[in-house]
Amino acid sequence: MRFTYRTGERPLAGYTVKRGVGKGGFGEVYFAVSDSGKEVALKLLRGGSDVEMRGVANCLNLKHPNLVHIYDLKEDSHGDKWLVMEYVLGESMAQVIDRHPNGLPVNLAVEWFQSLARAVAYLHDHGVVHRDLKPANIFLEHGSLKVGDYGLCKAMSLTNKQQTRTVGTVHFMAPEISSGNYTKSIDIYACGVMLHEMLTGKLPFDGESDGEILMKHLTATPDLTGVPEPFKAVILKALDKNPQKRYATMTEMAKAVDAAYPTQPVTPAPPMAKSVHPELIAPPTPAEKPPEAVPVATLLPKAVPVAQPIAPPAPPKSIPLALPISTETPSRGGTFRDRLTDLLGSLLQAPLVVAVGIIPWMAVTRTADWATIGRMGLISLAVTWAMLLASGGARYKKGDTWGRRLRFASLGLVIGLFAFWLEGWIGPSLDSGYDESPTTNSYLFGWVNLPARSVPMVSGYALYFACVFGAARWWRMAARDRKERFSLFPPFVAAFWGLVLSFLWPWHSANVEFALIPLVLGTIAVQWVSPWVAPPPPLPKKLKWRTR
Structure with missing residues (x-):
């Protein structure tokens, strides 16, 4: 994933970019730190109209514990x-739903949905529609749910002519969006889709293309397979094609969800938390009393980001605060298309990095023979490409170290054969060996004919590169989540194993520099061209309460 600004740049006065964290339809998001040390998220807005910028300004003063705050x-x-x-x-x-393909625990799904309902109801009460509700825009921090990306929502009073463009993700788009109808009912529809996905791990409408999915939103009945029976009626009403037949408000839908799961244990809210949670879900009117709103205990997240009493009550045991982690390592490179794009980009950048890396070797050895330079460059490039392919061309289960080593060793064997072929094609080394006998032997049932003196060279090249490739965990230097973008440790490891295994190298034919330089240069090039995501800052230490 390519970003406009890199680590250390200051595109906005007072803030330093640390890393890019995501891209969306409206721009790019960066993790940054202010000059005073405050950690913030900076979102670069692309192509926003004046109407949309006014919508952003209207959201600056929205404050809710379940909304990502917008500072400026x-x-x-x-x-x-x-x-x-x-x-x-x-x-x-x-990310949580991806780890639970069969859906979240019902009590946890209900708890998170109620927090989501409170945030969306608050937006609606202040006259704005989110327009792009989806799990990717909802974040979890210390047990508290926060709705983000609402800064580009629409005011409910805007006319259709002021709707400058269609937004949203096709899986969560209400049918009426096609006609430019942006009322709060489209958020209720999206919440119905998310409730379905939280309970089952699957979407109610899916297809091979965006057009097929949109057509299903317009005409098809949602697939409720796997939805617990009490929630089917709730989801069907929220996903009705006619906006008038859906729930009138998010408060009404939240009550329906709460009624569908009556066995949920209710725990009194902490004493200090009550004052920071006004009845935002349903602002009381003279004719409506606060007790008619959704129960506060079911709507509050279990970790409230405010000062807690000295002895806070323990959370209910039936609600898991930490989801079980799957034993399979999740993909860190996004979708298959994203991983393939990153791999192709790395492969295309490798020749340039290798070419630059050969220059110091040429200067030190004062090599001017283009055949020798070309041979060194081709072997180095082959080593780089092989390491990139072995690192990013497949997905491995956690702990599958020997499977990875076998993959690297197999590609190393191919690199050895390629280096042998270059030996005979570029340089006349085969004519000046230790054995002057012109005897030719047949191999592989007569398919390959080689001079007898070349057999030790083939085995030497192949075994050398196969052993070096399988000796270390080279895939770590290409991992997206490695600690540093570039480290000197892999080149030192390459030089070490190259020297240790140099007894396999065909010394009688080729200079040992063709064994070491490509390995060292390959480890340098792989690190520079492989995608890298800076590790997040360490979690803040928990405060310890002292009791007298």
């Missing part, structure tokens, strides 16, 4: 708009 809207020296937002140190709901 700024403009840089190039005229680009930036949103300064709260940085949420946690994963998205989409």
Whole structure:
């Protein structure tokens, strides 16, 4: 994933970019730190109209414990708009659902949905529609759910002519969006889709293309296979094709979800938490009393980001605060298309890095023979490509170290054969060996004919590169989540194993520099061209309460 700004740059006065964290339809999001040390998220807005910028300004003063806070809207020296937002140190709901393909525990899904309902109801009460509700825009931090990406929501009073563009993700788009109808009912529809996905791990409408999915939203009945029986009626009403037949408000839908799961244990809210949670789900009117709203205990997240009493009550045992982690390592490179794009980009950049890396070797050895230079460059490039393919061309289960080593060793064997072929094609080494006998032997049932003196060379090249490739865990230097983008440790390891296994090298034919330089240069090139995501900052230490 390529970002406009890199680590250390200051595109906006007062803030230093640490790393890019995501891209969306409206721009790019960066993790940054202010000059005073405050961690924030900076969102670079692309192509926003004046109407949309006014919508952003309307959201600056929205404050809710289940919303990602927006601090400011700024403009840089190039005229680009930036949103300064709260940085949420946690994963998205989409990542959690991906780890649970059969759905979340029902009590946890209900708890999270009620927190989501409170946030969306608060937006609606303040006259705005989110328009892009989906699990990827919902974040979890210390047990608290926060809805993000609402800074580009629409005011309910805007006319259809003011709707400058269609937004949203096709899996969560209500049918009426096709006609430019942006009322709060489209958020209720999206919440119905998310409730279905939380309970089952699957979407109610899916297909091979965006067009097919949109057509199902317009005409098909949602697939409720796997939805617990009490929730089917709730989801069917929320996903009705006619907006008038859906729930009128998010408060009404939240009550229906609460009624569908009556066995959920109710725990009194902490004493200090009550004052920071006004009845935002349903603002009381003279004719409506607060007790008619959704029960506060079911709507509050179990970890409230405010000061707690000295002895906070323990959470109910029936609600898991930590989800079980799957034993299979999740993909860190996004979708298969993203991983393939990153791999192809790395393969295309490798020749340039290798070419630059050969220059110091040429200067030290004062080599001017283009055949020798070409041979060194081709072997180095082959080593680099092989390590990239072995690192990013397949997905491995956690702990499958020997499977990875076998893959690397197999590619090393191929590199050895390629190096042998270059030996005979570029240089006349085969004519100046230790054995002057012109005897030719047949191998592989007569398919391959080689001079007898070349057999030790083939085995030497093949065994050398196979053993070196299988000796270390080279895939670590290409991992997206490695600690540093570049480290000197892999080149030192390459030089060490190259020297240790140099007894396999055909000394009588080739200079040992063709054994060491390609390995060292390959480890350098792989690190520079492999995608890298800086590790997140360490979690803040928990405060310890002292009792007298």
